[in-house]
Amino acid sequence: AQTVTQSQPEMSVQEAETVTLSCTYDTSESDYYLFWYKQPPSRQMILVIRQEAYKQQNATENRFSVNFQKAAKSFSLKISDSQLGDAAMYFCAYRTSQGGSEKLVFGKGTKLTVNP
Amino acid sequence: EPEVTQTPSHQVTQMGQEVILRCVPISNHLYFYWYRQILGQKVEFLVSFYNNEISEKSEIFDDQFSVERPDGSNFTLKIRSTKLEDSAMYFCASSGSGSMNTEAFFGQGTRLTVV
Numbered sequence: 501a502q503t504v505t506q507s508q509p510e511m512s513v514q515e516a517e518t519v520t521l522s523c524t525y526d527t528s529e530s531d532y533y534l535f536w537y538k539q540p541p542s543r544q545m546i547l548v549i550r551q552e553a554y555k556q557q558n559a560t561e562n563r564f565s566v567n568f569q570k571a572a573k574s575f576s577l578k579i580s581d582s583q584l585g586d587a588a589m590y591f592c593a594y595r596t597s598q599g600g601s602e603k604l605v606f607g608k609g610t611k612l613t614v615n616p
Numbered sequence: 617e618p619e620v621t622q623t624p625s626h627q628v629t630q631m632g633q634e635v636i637l638r639c640v641p642i643s644n645h646l647y648f649y650w651y652r653q654i655l656g657q658k659v660e661f662l663v664s665f666y667n668n669e670i671s672e673k674s675e676i677f678d679d680q681f682s683v684e685r686p687d688g689s690n691f692t693l694k695i696r697s698t699k700l701e702d703s704a705m706y707f708c709a710s711s712g713s714g715s716m717n718t719e720a721f722f723g724q725g726t727r728l729t730v731v
Contacts, residue, residue, distance in 0.1 A: 535719065543705055545659070545722035591659060595720075601672055602647050602711065603661040604720060 502527045504594050506607035513582045514615050520567075521577045521610045523592030529553075531597040534568065534575045535604070539589040548590070551575065553597070579612075587614045618642045622708050622723035629698055629730055637693045637726045639708030648691045649709040649720060650683065652676065659707065665691065698730045 503526045513519035525534070536548040551559045551568050558566050563583075567576045579586055592607040621640040629635050641648050650662040663673040665683055680702075682694045691710075695702055705727050709720040 533719075537722075542724070543653075543727075544724040545707060545709075547719055547721070550719055593659075602664050602666075602720075603649065603672055603674075604651075604659075605661070606659040608658045 502529075502532075502594050502596070502605050504592050504605050504607035506592055506610050508610045509608070510611045510613070512613040512615060513579070515582055515584060517582055518578060518580045519582055519612065521579075521590050521592075521612065523575045523577070523607055525573050525575065525592070525594050527573070527594065527596075529596055529598065533595045533597060534566075535593040535595070536564070536566070536575075536577045537591045537593060537606075538586075539591060539609070540585075540587070545591070549577070582614050584614050584616060587612055618721075620708055620710055620721050620723035622706075622726050624726060625724065626727045627729070629728070631700060631730055632697050634694065634696050635698055635728065637695075637706050637708075637728070639691045639693070639723055640689050641691055641708065641710030642721055643689070645710035645712050645721075647671075647711045647720075648683075648685070649711075650693045651707040651709065651722075653705040653707065653725075654701075655704070662693075695728075698728075700730050703728055703730045 505524045532553045534551045538546045549561045563580045565578045589609045591609045593604040623638045648665040653659045663677045664671045705725045707725045708723045711720045
C-alpha cells in the first residue's frame with residue numbers, strides 16, 4: 501500500500517519570504533499523481549498544485565512550485581513571497597493512475613504559520 | 617466556478633442515532649468520494665462511488681456506513697447508530713472521468729459531533 505510522509509508537523513515563515521514543505525511517499529508504481537492541498541481554518545480542502553509522475557517538469561502555480569524527485573520519491577512544495585493568507589495546514593497526497601482505485605492517500609499534514 | 621456543496625455544515629447528534637450527510641457533486645463528474653478527518657489528524661479515505669456502485673472502500677467503512685445516490689444530483693453518506701468516535705469532519709469530493717479524472721474537488725465539509 502502507498503504511504504505519504506510529511507516529516508514537518510509545523511513550519512513558520514516570515515511574510516514575503518520563501519518556505520519549503522517536505523513530502524516523501526512510498527510506492528511501487530511508475531505512474532501516479534501527486535497533490536498538495538491547503539486546509540485553512542475554515543477546514544475546506546483546496547487544491548494547490550498537482551504533478552503527474554510521468555512529467556519531468558516540475559509543476560508551478562503562481563507563487564507555488566514543487567520539486568519532484570521521482571527516484572527519491574520526494575515531492576516538496578515551495579511557497580514564494582509568503583502571504584498571511586497562506587497560513588494553513590498543507591497536506592501532500594498521492595493517487596494511483598491505474599484504473600480501479602481513485603482514492604487519495606494523504607500525509608499527516610504540515611501546519612504553516614506566516615509571521616507578519 | 618462549479619463546486620461541491622455539502623449540507624449541513626455542522627450536525628450534532630446523540631450517540632446511537634442515525635445521521636445522513638448530504639453532498640451535491642460537480643454536475644459532470646462521475647466519481648464521488650467520502651473522506652473523514654478526525655480533529656487534528658490526517659484525512660482518511662472512506663469510500664468511492666462510480667457508476668451507481670461502490671468502487672472501493674476502506675476498512676473504516678464497515679456495515680455502520682452506507683452511501684447512496686438517490687437522484688441525479690445528490691450523494692449521501694448514512695451513518696447508522698453513531699458512536700462517539702464518529703465525531704469528525706466529513707468531506708465529500710468528486711472528480712471527472714477519463715483524462716479529466718486527475719484531481720478531486722472537495723466540499724467544505726460537514727462537522728459531525730456525536731454526544
